[in-house]
Amino acid sequence: MNNNEILIVGATPTGLSLALALHHHGVNCRIIDGNSGPANTSKAIFVNARTLEVCDAMGFVEPMVALGQQIKEIKLYSEDKLLNHADFSGIESKFNFLLTLPQAQIEQLLLDQLHQKNIVVEWNTSVQSIQDVEDKVNLVCTQQGKSQQITAKWVVGCDGYNSQVRDLSQFEYQCYSLPQKFVVADVEIEGNINKNEISVAFSSKGVLLFAPLKKLFRVFIEVSNDGHFCNVDQLTISDLNCIIQERFKSGLNIVAINWQSSFKLHECLADKFKKGRIFLAGDAAHSHSPGDGQGLNTGIQDAWGLSWMLAHVVKNQANKELLDLYNSERRGIANNILKRSGGLNKIASTNNKFLQLLRNFGVGGILNIEIVRNKIANSVAQTDICYMNSSLLNSNQVLYQNKNRHPENKNGWLLLSKDIITESDLPKFVTIEQNSINWSDQALCLIRPDGYIAMYADSLFEVTSFFLENQIHG
């Protein structure tokens, strides 16, 4: 495995999972971070089903699930009155729940995995300048206070919201802010509150959300519309108890605050996720409001989506044009996620009285419709993502029974076949699974190395043509 072709900047969820995913596909990389070591702040907690599938493919989902708390249901209240509840059993995955696990623990699990594979993060190493020349990228970094030149064939900026890779390479980053302000805290609670469910309480003073962690509870509190607290960044235990009693229910008592922070709602998206030999992934490419629970998940899935393409190109198994697919596929997904969560944020935190009434009435009714409930659950779980009509294939493919992926495929190209295939003119790098498709009209289904369906076909000729057209040969 060549170590110097790919440089990852940023050793947090996106960069660490990219390093691991590249190794999974048989390619090593160099990974640097300006910090002196891993952070120990809580930050993200929500891990969705598609991210768990990706972690499963990379071989470390068991410790994640064991460390985290499984959430099976969400309850929506108007102050203390229950409006409706929805369970997550409709998520189309073996992980049909939402897991909560603090980001620092997720990063530590990723670091442990990399350690086992002898991949070491170079801490205290910051990018200062970056230049994409024809067949390589030249960087100047400060390493332990000293200036150092690094050359790589490909650079991936996983360096977060304030990405230097993005700014120095002149990608545009458009941000849109909303006025709503939130305080977020990890707290110890006494009282009657279920450990398997999220509670969301709407009130005229703002929305409030409780999510259980293994030992603690995460609480999100909108403060911008609450006269007493609209200008504060930190709340005391008694402030929190006062807000909960006023806006939600009595009988809950916060007894300790382990961590807290504040944030405003925003949505940001880079104009491109790839320019020449430089890629952006995670928060460097798209930034979500912390309460959406999508930033870390989308970053890990960017890493998974990019890794197999980059591995193919580095191993000379495909032409470098394959990498343009990352930009079109992942930017499209990030854009959709931002639009959807932006809409949900506006509904959840509206301070218009009429819209508040409409919202409370709406959630009371709409979640009773199973099909709508399941659609929302699969959208939050990101199990509804589909790449079948991406530019990898110039034809319109039919989506059978909403099946978009085959998570059991953890590596390489896989051909599922209705019948026994006797012909052997398929490329050698494709694994065949006989008698393994019963949900479509067509005889063959080709699965990509990231588990997503590439195409349906009726003949092996169509499958071989797919690889020829896309110049994939390994």
Ligand SMILES: Cc1cc2nc3c(=O)[nH]c(=O)nc-3n(C[C@H](O)[C@H](O)[C@H](O)COP(=O)(O)OP(=O)(O)OC[C@H]3O[C@@H](n4cnc5c(N)ncnc54)[C@H](O)[C@@H]3O)c2cc1C
């Ligand atoms: C309070 C809070 C709650 C959240 N809750 C959720 C949630 O429940 N679920 C969810 O999915 N998301 C959530 N998020 C968002 C999530 O935390 C981010 O999306 C995630 O951290 C992005 O990870 P990343 O690896 O892309 O970048 P980051 O975590 O931002 O890390 C970037 C890294 O790059 C390094 N770096 C920066 N510049 C340089 C440079 N020039 N040279 C070298 N290294 C550099 C930094 O040191 C840092 O380590 C939350 C965020 C917050 C703040």
